Amino acid sequence: MGKKTGFMEFDREYVKERDPKERIKDWNEYKDRTPDEQTQRQGARCMDCSIPYCSMGTEIEGATTGCPVYNLIPEWNDLVYKGKWKEALDRLMQTNNFPEFTGRVCPAPCEGACTVAISDDAVAIKDIERSIIDKGFEMGWIQPRKPKRKTGKTVAIIGSGPAGLSAADQLNQAGHSVTIYERSERAGGLLTYGIPNMKLDKKVVQRRIDLLEAEGISIVLNTEVGVDISAEEIEESFDSVILCTGATKPFDLPIPGRELGGVHFAMDYLTQSVKESIGDSAIKSELNAKGKNVIVIGSGDTGADCVATALRQGAKSVNQFARSLQFPFKREKLNAWPAYPKVFTLEYGHEEAKELYGEEIREYQIQTKAFMGTESGHVKGLYTERAQKIRDDERRMIVYEEVPDSGEEWDADLVLLAIGFEGAEDSLLSAFNVETDRGAVAAEYGKFTTNRKGIYAAGDARRGQSLIVWAINEGREAAYEVDRFLMGKSILPTVLAV
Structure with missing residues (x-):
């Protein structure tokens, strides 16, 4: 695949990013479009390795490596290198319903499993994927696909995030009548409300939503199942139901001062910020960082998005706290290929903060012990202590030991908790009487089957907090099982059936 000696001739070229000091002045995507010639050179680096771990999604040491939707990566790399863009698009769409999303926000576990990455920079798989789908839309190759037949079967999907949308897309193409129920005013779930516009432009999301509706999928907005319509009514009206509500119940931090004003869950902040940035909502000063000292607790992507958002809102200062160690700059021996590379990266928000403030804003091995407040009940600061991460003799088990006399106080007017999600919201699951x-x-x-016949679950609602690409995988595979349930056998593709 690609040019036989391409990985030796060409270096990895990264997508050009807008200047950090300029891009924080707006909400536009921070990455530029990759020129076709650059994309073709990068496709040439795919080395015909015969062991494409990049295409095989699995988990090693608790982290995803390879592509969970089993993208035919070497094949479309080769086609792009040869300038066969439409053929590359056809191959890409065989496995991934929404490459315009994964090409922008997926952490690219495929690249960690790339064979070139054993001793060099990985093939630019994620950038190539985005280039293929963006070119497909630009050239008009992507048009509504009307199902060739209708089965007369009906399916309700609860939630319009990536799992729900991919399941809907597959089932619609199989000829079933699909209705998605979404409680928000826009479809897209996490894609719309959980990811800032500078990472994933909402016009890109809406373009796909419009396409799905043009293909015959019905999306009912501003409708919360269990409140605006009962679970019983859903079950009586449809032949099958898929629960794709995501894992939206956040982990809390129950320490002294948690009740103070100004301490919020990160997703509440991001949702409101997205609404403000796209004009769906007026600015709420309580959930806006303008002129405030902001501290983000949590080291994942959600925390990084909070940092980037606070900068654009005009925060006075931003700091991010992580209980974990800072990752090394190169792979450790215990983190060998093809495991996901646990190495230090400078995310877009951290790069922007460093440019703006002149220093790294992340603090590692630090634990927040209490929130401090004003007499009026609003947060004014944090009290923290340092913690050392200690490995056992085999470097497996990790324990934390507090560092004596390491207490510090930090100014904070807005604190954002970005420490993950513990699962799906209880009310909907209770309404459908499904086991948890x-x-x-x-x-x-x-199988994706719940304890209730005809009711399935997919995505984060089933697997817990995970990657968008896993949500797409689960939506596709759950659709296969629902199609089989409704028709006795399925015409949909699957990689899981024996």
């Missing part, structure tokens, strides 16, 4: 397992819907991967 550690906060998620109890449904075996590969």
Whole structure:
């Protein structure tokens, strides 16, 4: 695949990013479009390795490596290198319903498993993927696909995030009548309200929503199942139901001062910020960082998005706290290929903060012990202590030891908790009377069936907090199982059936 000696001739070229000091002045995407010639050179680096771990999504040491939707990566790399863009698009769309999303916001576990990455920079798989789908839209190759037949079967999907949308897309193409119920005023779930516009422009999301509706999928907005319409009514009206509500119940930080004003969950902040940035909502000063000292607690992507958002809102200062160690700059021996590379990266928000403030804003091995407040009940600061991460003799088990006399106080007018999600919201699961397992819907991967006949679950609602690409995988595979349930056998593709 690609040019036989391409990985030796060409270096990795990264997508050009807008200047950090300029891009924080607006909400536009921070990455520029990759020129076709650059994309073709990068496709040439795919080395015909014969062991494309990049295409095989799995988990090693608790982290995803390879592509969970089993993208035919070497094939479309080769086609792009040869300038066969439409053929590359056809191959890409065979496995991924929404490459315009994954090409922008997926952490690219495929690149960590790239064979070139053993001793060099990985092939620019994510950038190539985005270039293919963007070119497809630009050239008009992507048009509504009307199903060739209708089965007369009906399916309700609860939630319009990536799992719900991919399941809907697959089932619609199989000929079923699909209705998506979404409680918000826009469809897209996490894609719309959980990811800032500078990472994923909402016009890109809406373009796909419009396309799905043009293909015959019905999307009912501003409708919360269990409140605006009962679960019983849904079950009576449809032949099958898929729960794709996501894992929207956040982990809390129950320490002294948690009740103070100005301490918020990160997703509440991001949702409001997205609404403000796209003009869906007036500015709420309580959930806006303008002129405030902001502290983000949590080291993941959500925390990084909070940092970037606060900068654009005009925060006075921003700091981010992580209990974990800072990752090394190169792979450790215990983190060998093809495991996901646990190495230090400078995310877009951190790069912007460093440019603006002149220093790194992340603090590692630090624990927040209490929130401090004003007499009026609003947060004014944090009290923290340092914690050392200690490995056992085999470097496996990790324990934390507090560092004596390491207490510090930090000014804070807005604190954002970005420490993950514990599972799906209880009310909807109770309404459908489905069993749960550690906060998620109890449904075996590969079957996706709940304890209720005809009711399925997919995405974060089933597996817990995870990647968008896993949500797409689960939506596709759950659709296969629902199609089989409704028709006795399925015409949809699957990689899980024996």
